Amino acid sequence: MNKNNNVVEDYQRDGVVRIREFFSSETVEKIRTELDRYIREDLPSKPVDARTLEADGKTVRNLWRLNQHNEFFRELGQRAEMLSLVADLVGGVPVLEGVETFSKPARVGSGVPYHQDNAYFCQTPPDMLTVWVAIDPVTIENGAVSFIKGSHKLEMQPTKPSGVTGNSIGLAEIPDTSNSEQFCATLSPGDATIHHCMTIHHSAPNHTGKSRLGLLFVYRGPHTKTDNRLKESYTEAVTATPPA
Numbered sequence: 265m266n267k268n269n270n271v272v273e274d275y276q277r278d279g280v281v282r283i284r285e286f287f288s289s290e291t292v293e294k295i296r297t298e299l300d301r302y303i304r305e306d307l308p309s310k311p312v313d314a315r316t317l318e319a320d321g322k323t324v325r326n327l328w329r330l331n332q333h334n335e336f337f338r339e340l341g342q343r344a345e346m347l348s349l350v351a352d353l354v355g356g357v358p359v360l361e362g363v364e365t366f367s368k369p370a371r372v373g374s375g376v377p378y379h380q381d382n383a384y385f386c387q388t389p390p391d392m393l394t395v396w397v398a399i400d401p402v403t404i405e406n407g408a409v410s411f412i413k414g415s416h417k418l419e420m421q422p423t424k425p426s427g428v429t430g431n432s433i434g435l436a437e438i439p440d441t442s443n444s445e446q447f448c449a450t451l452s453p454g455d456a457t458i459h460h461c462m463t464i465h466h467s468a469p470n471h472t473g474k475s476r477l478g479l480l481f482v483y484r485g486p487h488t489k490t491d492n493r494l495k496e497s498y499t500e501a502v503t504a505t506p507p508a
C-alpha cells in the first residue's frame with residue numbers, strides 16, 4: 265500500500281482523499297478473480313438481498329456484505345495495514361461494517377444520486393468512512409464518483425427517498441456546486457479514495473462499453489451509536505425501494 269503522507273490532513277480538510285497504488289496489481293487481479301468466482305458459484309445460494317441487479321434484471325449493480333458472505337473479502341478488510349490507516353481517521357480501533365461493490369457495468373450501469381452516506385449508516389458521531397478501491401480504470405466517461413470537498417463539515421442535509429434500487433435515499437435538493445467545482449475521482453486499477461460519511465457525492469450512469477468496478481470497505485469508530493431519527497428516514501426510504 266503506497267500511503268501518501270498527507271492522508272490524515274487531506275481527509276480532515278476535504279472529507280475525501282485519493283491514494284494512488286493503494287493495492288498492488290497482483291491484489292487487484294486476485295480481487296477480480298474472487299469476485300467472478302463468488303458471483304458464479306456462491307451468489308445463487310445467498311439471500312436475494314446479497315446483491316442488487318441493474319434494470320436489465322440480470323447484471324450485478326452491487327454485491328453487499330461480502331465481509332459476511334466471503335472469507336477472502338473479510339480477511340482483506342481486516343488486514344493490519346488497512347486497520348492502521350483507518351484508525352487515525354475514525355478515532356479508534358476500526359469496526360469493519362461492510363465490504364461491497366459498486367460495479368457500474370458497461371452500458372447498463374446506473375447512476376448514484378447525490379447523498380451523504382450517513383443517511384444510510386445513521387451513526388453519531390459520524391466517525392465512519394468508505395475506502396473505495398478501483399478494480400477497473402475509472403474515468404469521467406464511465407461514471408467516476410464526484411465529491412464536494414469540505415461538505416463533510418456541514419450538518420446532515422435534508423433527505424428524500426430517491427426511488428433508486430440500491431441507493432434508496434438521497435439529498436432532497438441538488439447542491440449548487442457545479443460539476444466542474446467538484447472533485448471527480450478518476451482512478452487507475454488499485455488506486456483508492458477514502459471519503460467521510462458526511463461528504464456529499466454522486467456518480468453518473470455508465471453508457472460506455474467499459475465496466476467501472478469498485479470494491480468498497482466501510483469502517484466506523486468503535487464509539488459510534490445509531491441515531492434513531494436518521495434510522496427512521498432510512499427505513500422509510502429502503503422500505504419504499506428495497507435493494508432486491
Ligand SMILES: O=C(O)CCC(=O)C(=O)O
Nearest residue numbers: 366376381394409467478
Ligand atoms: O461507486 C459509486 O458510483 C458510488 C459510491 C457511493 O455512493 C459510496 O461510496 O457511498
